[in-house]
Amino acid sequence: MSFATGQVETEVDIADFEFRHREALELLSTGEAEDLDAAVKQLKRLAVEGHARSQYFLAQLYLEGYGLAQNLEQGKRWLQRAAEGGNPIAALQWAEFLFGEIDEEEGASYGQIVDLLQSVVSPEAQSQVSPEDFGLFRRSKSRASYLLGVLYLNGWGVAEDKNRSLELMLDASRTGDKDATMTLAIAYAKGEDVEKDVTRSKEFFELYDLQSIDEVNRSMESYFAGSEDAGDRQNLLETSRQFSDVVSEMVTATQLAFALEVLDEQSEDYDPEFAATLLSMAAENGNEEARLRLGVLYHRGIGVERDLGIAASHFERGAEEDWVLSLYNLAAMIGAGEAKAPEGASVSTLLQRAADQGLYVAELALDESPKLAPLSPEEARDLCLEAAERSDGRALYSLGLRKSVGWLVEVETDLSKVLELYVKSSNQGFKRAQHLVGIMRMSGEGVPFDPVGGFELVRNAAYQGLPEAVFTLGQCYLSGMGVEANVHKAYEHFERAAALGYQNAYNRLAAFHFTGILVPKNEYKAAELYLKAAGADDPEAAQNLGNCYLQGVGVSMSTKEGIRWIAKAAELGNLAACYQLADIYRANLLVDSDEVEVAFWMEKAAELGDKTAMRETAFNYYLGRGHPKNKGKAAHWLDLYMSHPAPVAGGSLYYPGEYEPIEVVESFDPGDYAAMLLQADLYSELNWTGTDRKEARRILERLIAKDSMAAKLRFCRLCLEEESKGRDAKKALSYLRKIYEQNRDSAYEGLRTYAAQSARLLSQYYGKGYGLSVSESQSEKWLENSALLGDLDSQRELGKLLSEKGSARGAGIAWFLKAARAGDTFSRLTIARLNLDSPIAAIEKDVIVEWLKRLVDDGSGEARLLLRKYGVRYKEQDRRAVDPDPEEPEFDPWAPVGAA
Numbered sequence: 019m020s021f022a023t024g025q026v027e028t029e030v031d032i033a034d035f036e037f038r039h040r041e042a043l044e045l046l047s048t049g050e051a052e053d054l055d056a057a058v059k060q061l062k063r064l065a066v067e068g069h070a071r072s073q074y075f076l077a078q079l080y081l082e083g084y085g086l087a088q089n090l091e092q093g094k095r096w097l098q099r100a101a102e103g104g105n106p107i108a109a110l111q112w113a114e115f116l117f118g119e120i121d122e123e124e125g126a127s128y129g130q131i132v133d134l135l136q137s138v139v140s141p142e143a144q145s146q147v148s149p150e151d152f153g154l155f156r157r158s159k160s161r162a163s164y165l166l167g168v169l170y171l172n173g174w175g176v177a178e179d180k181n182r183s184l185e186l187m188l189d190a191s192r193t194g195d196k197d198a199t200m201t202l203a204i205a206y207a208k209g210e211d212v213e214k215d216v217t218r219s220k221e222f223f224e225l226y227d228l229q230s231i232d233e234v235n236r237s238m239e240s241y242f243a244g245s246e247d248a249g250d251r252q253n254l255l256e257t258s259r260q261f262s263d264v265v266s267e268m269v270t271a272t273q274l275a276f277a278l279e280v281l282d283e284q285s286e287d288y289d290p291e292f293a294a295t296l297l298s299m300a301a302e303n304g305n306e307e308a309r310l311r312l313g314v315l316y317h318r319g320i321g322v323e324r325d326l327g328i329a330a331s332h333f334e335r336g337a338e339e340d341w342v343l344s345l346y347n348l349a350a351m352i353g354a355g356e357a358k359a360p361e362g363a364s365v366s367t368l369l370q371r372a373a374d375q376g377l378y379v380a381e382l383a384l385d386e387s388p389k390l391a392p393l394s395p396e397e398a399r400d401l402c403l404e405a406a407e408r409s410d411g412r413a414l415y416s417l418g419l420r421k422s423v424g425w426l427v428e429v430e431t432d433l434s435k436v437l438e439l440y441v442k443s444s445n446q447g448f449k450r451a452q453h454l455v456g457i458m459r460m461s462g463e464g465v466p467f468d469p470v471g472g473f474e475l476v477r478n479a480a481y482q483g484l485p486e487a488v489f490t491l492g493q494c495y496l497s498g499m500g501v502e503a504n505v506h507k508a509y510e511h512f513e514r515a516a517a518l519g520y521q522n523a524y525n526r527l528a529a530f531h532f533t534g535i536l537v538p539k540n541e542y543k544a545a546e547l548y549l550k551a552a553g554a555d556d557p558e559a560a561q562n563l564g565n566c567y568l569q570g571v572g573v574s575m576s577t578k579e580g581i582r583w584i585a586k587a588a589e590l591g592n593l594a595a596c597y598q599l600a601d602i603y604r605a606n607l608l609v610d611s612d613e614v615e616v617a618f619w620m621e622k623a624a625e626l627g628d629k630t631a632m633r634e635t636a637f638n639y640y641l642g643r644g645h646p647k648n649k650g651k652a653a654h655w656l657d658l659y660m661s662h663p664a665p666v667a668g669g670s671l672y673y674p675g676e677y678e679p680i681e682v683v684e685s686f687d688p689g690d691y692a693a694m695l696l697q698a699d700l701y702s703e704l705n706w707t708g709t710d711r712k713e714a715r716r717i718l719e720r721l722i723a724k725d726s727m728a729a730k731l732r733f734c735r736l737c738l739e740e741e742s743k744g745r746d747a748k749k750a751l752s753y754l755r756k757i758y759e760q761n762r763d764s765a766y767e768g769l770r771t772y773a774a775q776s777a778r779l780l781s782q783y784y785g786k787g788y789g790l791s792v793s794e795s796q797s798e799k800w801l802e803n804s805a806l807l808g809d810l811d812s813q814r815e816l817g818k819l820l821s822e823k824g825s826a827r828g829a830g831i832a833w834f835l836k837a838a839r840a841g842d843t844f845s846r847l848t849i850a851r852l853n854l855d856s857p858i859a860a861i862e863k864d865v866i867v868e869w870l871k872r873l874v875d876d877g878s879g880e881a882r883l884l885l886r887k888y889g890v891r892y893k894e895q896d897r898r899a900v901d902p903d904p905e906e907p908e909f910d911p912w913a914p915v916g917a918a
Contacts, residue, residue, distance in 0.1 A: 035069045036148065042072070046085065054085040065096060070103030071148065077108065101134060106143040107151060109134045110158040113165065128175025135169070138162035139186075156193060163190035164198040171211070180211045191222065196229040204276060207299070208292045216295055223269055223299060230265040252648060266303060273300040274308050281311075290321030301332070306341045310395070313347060317356075317392050330357035333392070337368065343398055345372040346380050350390035365390075376450070378402040378416035385412070399426040406439075411446025414439050418451075437464050444475060453479040453487040460499055473500025480511070485520035492526065509536050521554030525562065532572075545572030552583060560587035561595045568608065577608050588622055596623035596631070617644025624655060632659035633693060637674055640696060649706050656696055666690045676728055677768020685724045694721060695728055702736055711736065727757055727772050734779050738788055747789030754780050762807060774807035781812070805833060813837035814845050821852075835860060843873060850884045863888065 038060060045057035058079060064072035073096045079085050080093030094115060100108030113134035120128065137143060139162050147155040167186035170179045190198035203222035206215045277296040280289040294315050300308035313332030316325050330351050336344025337360075349368035351357035359365070372380035379398050382405075383390055393401075402420070405413030418439035421430035430436050437458075443451035452475040458465050459472030473494055479487035492511030495504045509530055515523035528547035531540045545566045551559030564583030567576045581602065587595035596619045602608055603615035617638045623631035632655050639645050640652035671683050673692040683691045694717055701714035714736065721729030730753040737750040754776040761773035781800035784793045798819065804812035814837045821830030831852060837845035846869040852858060853866055871892050873881035885892050 035064060035067070035072075039064055039069060039072050039075075043075070058085045065099075068103065070100045070105040070108065070146075071151070073097075073100035073103060074105050074108040074111075077111075104137075104146045106138045106146055106162075107154055107158045110138050110162050113138075113162070117165065128169065132166070132169055132175040135162045135166045139166065157195075160190050160193035160195040160198075163187075163193070164195045164201075167198065167201075184212060191225065194229055194232075196226050196233065199226040199229055200272070207295050208289065219295070220299055223273065227265055227269050230268070252646070267305075270300040270303045270305040270308065273297070274305055274311075277308070277311070290315065292321075294321035306336050306339055306344070307395070310336050310341060310344050310347070313344070314392055314394050317347075317351070326351070326356045329392070333357075334360055337363075340371065340375075342372050342375045342377050342380075343393065343395055345369070346377055346383075346390075346398070347392035349380075349383070350392050353390045376416050376419040378405060378410075378413045381412045381416070395426055403427075409442070409446065411443040411448030411451060414443035414446065415448050415451040415454075418443065433464060441465075447478070449479040449482040449484045449487065452476070452482075453484055453490065456487075457490065460494075469500035471500075476500075483518065485515050485518035488518060489515035489520050489523050489526075492523070496526075505536060521551055522556045522559070524548070524551035524554075525556050525559035528559070528562065541566075541572035543572075552586070555590055557587045557590035557592035557595065560584070560590060561592055561598070564595075581609070588619060591626060593623055593626050593628055596620070596626065596628075613644040615644075621645075621655075624658075629659060629662040629664045632656075632662065633690070636693075636696060640699065641674060643674075649700055649703055649708060652696070653700050653708050656693060656700070660690075660693060660697075673728060677766065677771065678726060678728055682724060682726055686721075691721070691726070695726075695732070698729070698732060702732065704739075711740065727761075730757060731772065731775050731779070734776075738779065738782060738786070741788060751780075751783065751789050754783070758803070762803075767808075770807050771809075774804045774809035774812065777801075777804035777807065778809055778812050805836075808840070810837050810840055810842045810845075813840075814842055817845065817848070831858060832860070838869065843878075846870070846873065847878075847880060847884070850881075850888075854884075854887055 042057045042060035042064070045053040045060070048054075058076075061072045061076045061079070065076045077093045077095075077097035077100060080089045080096065082088065094112075097108055097112050097115070101112040113131045116131050116134070120131070138159055143159070144152075144155065163186045167183045167190060169175055170183035170186065172178070187198045187202055191202055199222050203219050203226060204210075205212050205219075206222060207219035208214070273296040277293040277300070279285065280287050280296075281293045282288060294312065297308045297312040297315070301312050309332045313329045313336070315321050316332065317329035318324065330348065333344045333348040333351065334357075337348045345368045348357065348360075348363075349365045349372070352359045352368070353365045366384070369380045369383050373384055377398065379393060379401055382388065382401075399420070402413045402416050406417045417427070418436050419425065420427045421439070422433075422436050423429065440451050440455055444455040455465070456472040456475030456479065459468040459475065461467075461472075473491075476487050476490050476494065480491045488511050492508045492515060493499070494501055495508035495511060497503065509527070512523045512526045512530075516527060524547040528544040528551065529535075530537050531547065532544035533539065545563065548559045548563040548566060552563045560583050564580045564585075564587065566572050567574075567580035567583060569575065573579075581599070584595050584599055584602075588599055599619040600616045600623070603612040603619070605611070617635070620631045620638065621635045624635045636652045636655035636659060637643070639648045639655065641647070645651070666688055671690060671692055672678065673695045676695075678691070686694070698714045698717040698721070700708055701710040701717070703709060715733070718729045718733045718736070722733060734750040734754055737746045757776040758773045758780070761769040761776075764770050764773070777800045781797045781804060783789055784797040784800060786792070798816075801812050801816050801819070805816045813833045817830045817833035817837065819830070820826040820833065823830070831849070834845045834848050834852070835858075838849050846866075849858065849861065850866050850870055853861065853863070867885065867888055867890055870878075870881040870885045870888070870890075874885065874892055882892065882894070
């Protein structure tokens with residue numbers, strides 16, 4: 019191994035360097051200030067002595083500012099020394115530094131970079147790497163191969179050599195460098211410097227996808243490496259799956275971006291055949307814009323042989339996904355006789371769907387019926403811009419939509435300028451703009467509040483036959499917004515909107531028939547109308563229909579159908595439906611109570627932005643109510659809840675299963691006492707990525723300042739776990755004794771529970787000698803005090819402790835019995851086992867059997883085995899006896915084929 023200051027000549031020297039280096043790394047890993055300081059000093063000594071690996075690590079500390087002040091110049095200096103000392107990992111990093119600065123540093127040259135990279139990929143480099151750094155070395159070697167490939171491809175610092183470049187790129191890709199993989203994917207797709215091969219190109223794009231995912235997975239694995247929490251592992255898997263989707267979308271977006279570059283006729287890189295290849299790949303992976311553009315190429319025969327059938331199929335697929343220009347282009351082909359209309363579609367319906375989304379050329383086609391032809395996205399945009407210059411109201415409205423989302427135009431962040439386009443369009447008499455601006459005036463959103471003026475605009479749009487405007491007009495007459503309330507006119511407009519195809523209007527009409535307002539009460543008609551609106555994905559109608567089924571109103575009563583429709587309403591974003599489903603599964607009336615379903619629908623409500631649901635979902639994940647316990651998700655939902663701008667959630671402000679005097683809870687108003695406790699609990703938890711004991715203490719101290727007993731108990735547990743000495747121990751003992759004395763005789767069970775917990779902690783303090791002398795007798799005494807106050811853990815522990823003492827076995831069994839009668843699973847199983855060994859007079863066998871049956875119902879295999887020992891078989895499948903030697907039936911040659 020070579021070093022900057024000379025050559026290490028003996029194995030003893032090398033071993034000494036490596037031993038001291040590992041010592042430094044162990045100190046670094048603790049994160050403690052004293053250890054960091056000692057590690058840095060050790061690495062500096064080793065670096066000065068010429069140990070290249072230590073020079074590399076010291077460089078990283080300087081570059082990151084970890085353990086010492088950040089100093090980029092020092093970092094680069096030690097990195098260069100490590101590279102010169104033969105460390106291949108440092109050599110790659112130093113080469114990359116030089117690569118980035120080659121235009122700025124006169125001293126740097128491509129030749130120097132080539133030498134560094136060659137040293138990394140050379141066969142001898144591996145011998146310079148310690149076993150623990152081998153994984154990093156492999157990635158470094160892969161990266162060096164890619165960079166060398168770039169140099170050979172361009173003739174930078176070496177003679178240009180396309181074949182050598184390809185060899186290096188293939189080697190880099192094979193060993194995991196995703197930039198090399200992307201380079202090869204594009205090269206094979208384009209046929210540049212290699213023979214064009216679409217199949218290989220697709221393989222490399224897929225490999226890039228996998229390598230990107232693997233890179234992130236390794237990063238997350240490293241992040242979660244110190245965690246023993248199952249929830250952390252589950253969250254890692256979920257994040258990995260989500261990232262996989264993101265990477266796939268990124269790959270298709272890259273293919274699309276490259277395709278657009280080479281589709282530009284003004285570019286010297288114009289290559290429509292290459293563009294078609296890339297678009298085909300992206301379309302196969304579900305990119306609808308790529309599918310649309312590919313359809314245009316096939317329609318025009320650009321880059322591919324003209325094929326109207328393929329063009330129509332691409333537009334039809336896009337239309338199924340409601341891709342706006344695909345709708346228009348399919349309509350254009352049908353209108354020109356170049357394609358057949360899909361079932362249930364026509365030129366007018368397709369154009370109407372496109373116009374509903376604000377496509378100018380679709381609106382133009384509906385109004386003026388020009389000769390249609392498929393358009394590219396840029397052509398559709400340019401037609402809109404040209405018409406907007408002429409102050410065409412339809413184009414101004416469409417341009418406003420484009421600017422608000424950046425649809426092939428620069429996104430406009432100043433909403434007043436977008437509103438200005440809508441107002442101009444409205445002034446031109448365009449119905450969609452009039453409807454939009456009218457609604458905004460009635461709400462005062464972005465424009466002066468003017469309900470009367472807003473009503474007039476909506477009415478103008480309705481007179482032009484816009485179905486949604488007719489519906490809004492009905493709403494205005496129903497609520498009296500901008501006009502005097504008139505239920506007759508409201509009903510008339512809802513009827514007209516429904517006749518114009520606005521399906522949501524059926525929900526309003528149903529309400530009239532359901533209540534008997536203006537029309538004879540007809541629950542059957544109401545249910546029929548609810549069904550029409552619900553079938554068109556109206557979330558309010560779906561919930562109404564579900565309630566009809568639950569109550570048997572207008573339809574046959576069916577809990578199953580009722581829940582199905584309410585669930586559909588919830589899936590469509592109906593918050594009230596989410597809460598209704600949670601209540602149904604909580605109530606144990608219509609269906610058996612189901613904690614899993616309650617948790618699912620509350621999380622769905624949380625996803626819709628409901629603050630109260632966020633709070634409950636956080637507790638559900640932390641306590642394992644309806645979800646597997648998951649601290650990460652609990653923290654996620656709690657953070658969203660705490661940062662939500664709405665007032666503190668309604669409902670109980672108590673921590674589930676705990677009690678605190680109401681004056682303490684209310685003293686935190688407008689804060690949330692229970693949410694703060696949950697925060698402290700999450701930060702206190704060990705062995706997961708969110709542990710932060712200092713922050714937990716800060717929160718608990720804030721709660722203790724207002725005399726929260728729950729916070730005091732948590733503080734005492736924290737002190738015991740951390741074995742913090744001095745003032746903390748004295749404070750904790752004082753809290754525990756005071757809580758016990760104040761609450762042991764309380765009439766409230768919740769306060770007696772606090773006394774029981776304080777007694778249990780005092781038992782543990784005496785058992786471990788924390789803050790006082792170790793005393794087994796005092797530990798047992800306080801454990802008994804806790805058990806007497808009903809603490810199941812203490813009763814079980816005391817039962818076990820006394821049962822192991824021959825003289826106190828009866829007392830131990832008595833405590834197990836007390837816990838078992840209170841529902842403790844462990845104690846019930848223990849009593850069942852003990853009773854088999856020696857019958858217990860204080861308990862009947864039938865009671866034990868019933869306990870075991872309940873445990874079997876909850877999935878206990880041990881309870882089933884114990885039941886067998888009691889001579890009871892419960893919920894076991896009958897096993898048919900197998901005849902060990904069945905008789906062969908006589909063969910009958912005249913029997914029909916297949917006869918048994």
